[in-house]
Amino acid sequence: FPIVLKVTKRLSEEELECEVLVGGIVSERKGINTPELKVPLPALTAKDKKDCQFVCQGKFADFIALSFVQRKEDVEELQELMKSSLPEGAPMPKIVCKIEKQQAVDCIDEILSLSDGIMVARGDLGVECSLHKLPGYQKFLIYKANMARKLVITATQMLESMIASPAPTRAEVSDVANACYDGTDAVMLSGESAVGNYPVETVSMMGEICSEAEKSVGQLSIEMIDYRNSEQGRLKFRHAIAQSAVETAEDTGADAIIFFCEEISVAYDMAKLRPKSQFW
Known part of the structure; x- marks a missing residue:
């Protein structure tokens, strides 16, 4: 479970006094979430820029994912960095924006117009916004990506119980299938395949669920997207x-x-x- 702190007082430019709402041990290299707060920080850190230049110069990547996007300018910054880093004539890697902030949800049309796809990153998004809003946001973001004819990936805790169990819960099976019915292009595993005890079985199970869901997705999904709806x-x-x-x-x-x-x-x-x- 995440550790939850409530800021009670600002002591200085670099120090805050907090009340511990949910305690625990803080280990190294952990992220910090600030729900509903717009953080005035650039999307790309110095390390991000160095990593981006490395993969672009070596032509190692087909896709580059941009975390914690808040506005279209974040995407533009990555585009400019990629253009300046690519060898002449090299194809531009596709940009997938991870939607993890309320601000990104609010600016989704602008973000989609500049990116090649989005990831519905339900882990951080569920912390950054109210948790009960997450199912609606998932459907909204998938719909927006479908209408923009852009790639959409649904991720985080899809078959979480299979980290330790050889079989998923019924709720997880429904979750994966419903993402397909919503119109997602891809579903993604995280801890299940990275550190889980049953990585092969988990991938196989997810594939079977998606294959079965796609048999009826034609009857349950939205009507076929029409290019004439958005062409000028x-x-x-x-x-x-x-x-x-x-x-x-x-x-x-x-x-x-x-x-x-x-x-x-x-x-x-x-x-x-x-x-x-x-x-x-």
Whole structure:
């Protein structure tokens, strides 16, 4: 359980007096959460910048996750750092913003417009905002990402009991399935696979739950996203191709859509429309 302190007095610029609400032992390298408080700190620390430069210069990463995003300027700062660090002609890694602050929820449209995807990081988000708001925030954030046609990952405590148990609870099974029904693109394990006793079994279990949920997700999910809902004026050519292919598959009940094209962006555009048919 987290240690909870209540600030009762400011002693100096660097010291606070606190009342212990929930006590315990503080070990090293632990994070600090300040619920509903906008922290005037940059999103990237000196170490973050050094790490980003390392992975960009070595072309080691396909994705870079940005923690504790609060505003669009945080994403812009990372973009500029990546551009200046990449070798000439190297592809830009995709940016996934971890939504862990109330401020990020409030600015989600701006954050989505600049990033390639978001992670619903339920651990810190559940501390930073009121815990009872978390289920609604999860659905809201997934919906927003779906409408923006951006990647969305749901993470934290999905099969937490499998750290020590070979089988999940019924509530955890429902949690993973409901994330699929909500429209998430990916579900992520943390401690279950990092330090758990049953990492392989946990991954297998999550895969089975997702596969079963996806059999009915077409009947339970929102209607197919339409590029025309958000385009200004005419559709872009590649969006028109993607939408036509997906609509044809839907109308004819095709079992699969097979993609042959050198321009991979069209494949991404098709996938973002979430066709019911298998997509290869």
